[in-house]
Amino acid sequence: MNMIQAFYIVWDNGRDGFFYSPYGDIFGLIVVILWIWAIISLLTSAASPGAKILWLILILLLPFIGSILYFIVGPRPALRQ
Secondary structure, eight states, X not given: OOHHHHHHHHHHTTTTTTTOOTTHHHHHHHHHHHHHHHXXXXXXXXXXXXXXXXXXXXXXXXXXXXXXXXXXXXXXXXXXX
């Protein structure tokens, strides 16, 4: 699965399956924003390059769960001086 397919799965939110709801587009948009925010936050964090790569893989493979996990247990953003 590449990023475009993952984006489509998140954005589509299962319209053809049993997860369809009238709020699917709003939920998909929130997930995509959370996903982008997690990636930007990760890239600006003070974590080591190895940790950044592992977190990036997790966030890209599991967009919703990976983003939530990143914000709960991931490295903190670097402080601006």
